[in-house]
Amino acid sequence: xxxxxxxxxxGVLAIxxxxxxxLLNWEAASPFGLVVFLVAVAILDDLILLPLALGVGAVVxxxxxxxxxxxxxxxxxxxxxxxxxxxxxxxxxARNGESATLLTEPYWRNLGVLTAGVxxxxxxxxxxxxxxxxxxxx
Amino acid sequence: xxxxxxxxxxxxxxxxxxxxxxxxxxxxxxxxxALGIAITVCFLTGLVSHLHQHPVTWLPLPADPVWGYRVTQxxxxxxGLATIPLxxxxxxxxxxxxxxWPPSKSLVHGLERLSIGLLAAAxxxxxxxxxxxxxxxxxxxxxxxxAHYAMAWVVVGSVIIHLAIKWPVIVTALRREPVAxxxxxxxxxxxxxxxxxxxxAITRRGLLLAVAGGAAAVTVVTVGQxxxxxxxxGLLAPRSPADLPSxxxxxxxxSDAGVVSRAEASDYSLTVGGPRGRAFTLAxxxxxxxxxxxxxxxxxxxxxxxxxxxxxxxxxxxDLCGVDEGATVRTVSLExxxxxxxxxxxxxxxxxSDTLLALRLGGExxxxxxxxxxxxxxxxxxxxxxxxxxxxxxxx
Numbered sequence: 334x335x336x337x338x339x340x341x342x343x344g345v346l347a348i349x350x351x352x353x354x355x356l357l358n359w360e361a362a363s364p365f366g367l368v369v370f371l372v373a374v375a376i377l378d379d380l381i382l383l384p385l386a387l388g389v390g391a392v393v394x395x396x397x398x399x400x401x402x403x404x405x406x407x408x409x410x411x412x413x414x415x416x417x418x419x420x421x422x423x424x425x426x427a428r429n430g431e432s433a434t435l436l437t438e439p440y441w442r443n444l445g446v447l448t449a450g451v452x453x454x455x456x457x458x459x460x461x462x463x464x465x466x467x468x469x470x471x
Numbered sequence: 472x473x474x475x476x477x478x479x480x481x482x483x484x485x486x487x488x489x490x491x492x493x494x495x496x497x498x499x500x501x502x503x504x505a506l507g508i509a510i511t512v513c514f515l516t517g518l519v520s521h522l523h524q525h526p527v528t529w530l531p532l533p534a535d536p537v538w539g540y541r542v543t544q545x546x547x548x549x550x551g552l553a554t555i556p557l558x559x560x561x562x563x564x565x566x567x568x569x570x571x572w573p574p575s576k577s578l579v580h581g582l583e584r585l586s587i588g589l590l591a592a593a594x595x596x597x598x599x600x601x602x603x604x605x606x607x608x609x610x611x612x613x614x615x616x617x618a619h620y621a622m623a624w625v626v627v628g629s630v631i632i633h634l635a636i637k638w639p640v641i642v643t644a645l646r647r648e649p650v651a652x653x654x655x656x657x658x659x660x661x662x663x664x665x666x667x668x669x670x671x672a673i674t675r676r677g678l679l680l681a682v683a684g685g686a687a688a689v690t691v692v693t694v695g696q697x698x699x700x701x702x703x704x705g706l707l708a709p710r711s712p713a714d715l716p717s718x719x720x721x722x723x724x725x726s727d728a729g730v731v732s733r734a735e736a737s738d739y740s741l742t743v744g745g746p747r748g749r750a751f752t753l754a755x756x757x758x759x760x761x762x763x764x765x766x767x768x769x770x771x772x773x774x775x776x777x778x779x780x781x782x783x784x785x786x787x788x789x790d791l792c793g794v795d796e797g798a799t800v801r802t803v804s805l806e807x808x809x810x811x812x813x814x815x816x817x818x819x820x821x822x823x824s825d826t827l828l829a830l831r832l833g834g835e836x837x838x839x840x841x842x843x844x845x846x847x848x849x850x851x852x853x854x855x856x857x858x859x860x861x862x863x864x865x866x867x
Contacts, residue, residue, distance in 0.1 A: 337636070338635075340632070341632050344630070344632035344633075345632065347624050347625075347628030348624065348629060348632075351625035354620060354624065355617075355618075361613065362613050362614070362617045362621060363611075367611075367613050367618050367621075370596065370611050370618075371592050371596050374592055374595040374596045375592040375595065377595075377599075378562060378595050379566075379569060386559075387566070403673040406677075406678075407680065407684065408681075410560065410678070410681035410684075411684045413559060413685070414686065414689050415689060417555050417556075417559065417602075418692075418707055419692075421603055421608050422605070434710065434720040435607060435710065435720070435722070436606065436607070436709055438711060444707075447706060
């Protein structure tokens, strides 16, 4: 218990040190802008992305029976990760702008390619599972 | 110990509103462990970069290994990107807790929830600002390195608090033997199908595999920016050095920096300080002993590329000018302003046999965007501190 209490104190000190960095670099850290962005991140995460994921999850659960459902769910998890990483690159105004060597890939096309790839892998998994299940029952 | 579904929650967000039996303390603890390791590694590698850019006398950084910065920052960015699917699923796994009611049962409970809120928001902040920085998508008023560094301490502090509070739950959850009917299928053809049929959802093992698959997919399509064997698969890589002339990316061009006319001026000279300090014309520099070194240029953005650099050893120039061996020097660019218009070069770097004031890259005269007429290239060092268009070397 004492160890955990010490850990809490260390944690508070570390957070305080982060706060101190903001105070010491007041202008560069732009505290107001930082808090606004922090709140925006929380809203994006908790009130937009997660409800969206839950909504898609609910539709998949109702619409798709096993053995199709699980591979689709797994495929969507993988695809979500790729989209979260790829979208900022696709949307960035820095493309074809400030530096000729930055963001050189055709990100929209490549996100399409990756989506197709995930779809193919998901379909193959479903087919394998259907055959296995048929085998197990036969 | 109470499970996720035993918690009271806001009526409108009854736990049944988003049911999934896949959510369990064991799953949460396993996702959390992976996330904790990723955060620790990202924090330490980030700290390395911070120390490079803000050196402290009590912890001088070594110039060797020459690939140190390339590896630590490549890992920092690759792991940060791979953490995105992990963080997303971890948030999903604990989402019902967000609506636990009442918000606070006691002061301690309230502070606990506050620390978790801070942890989630600060971690999300680090991941999003990190990716947006790779995309040069600056949707904020703060300076990225300052905010990313300050918030890293907030993340680490709130992780420590979170671990301290949840320790008994975590230990129990990770120790408990998996129950065959609720966890990993023993035999995919039978148990997996049964579990799935009963639960109506992906199995926990299936979800962990999907997260691992997501992290692996993100890595494979981006890591080519620093690991050339993966150059072919860099579908979402923010940089693809393989396609570039001379293979070295450019973050800031000469016209961005406003140095074109001064860099191309025929009366260019490099001024070196010291007791016998003097100015060197390009012809003077070319007349000195020329070295060729193979060194990577590595960015905090996680990309890196190796070049064959040719030019004069910095230490030879410093010796010529009678500069003390223990002196820290500063390379100053023709660039009149900008964060990285100058850089301190600590003795370990200034005196390293591989540190050059480079005139050539890949056997050719430097192009203006790579820093013509003279640029610094030193081992184990952030790209932004490899000063381009060097006009002066000051002794500090």
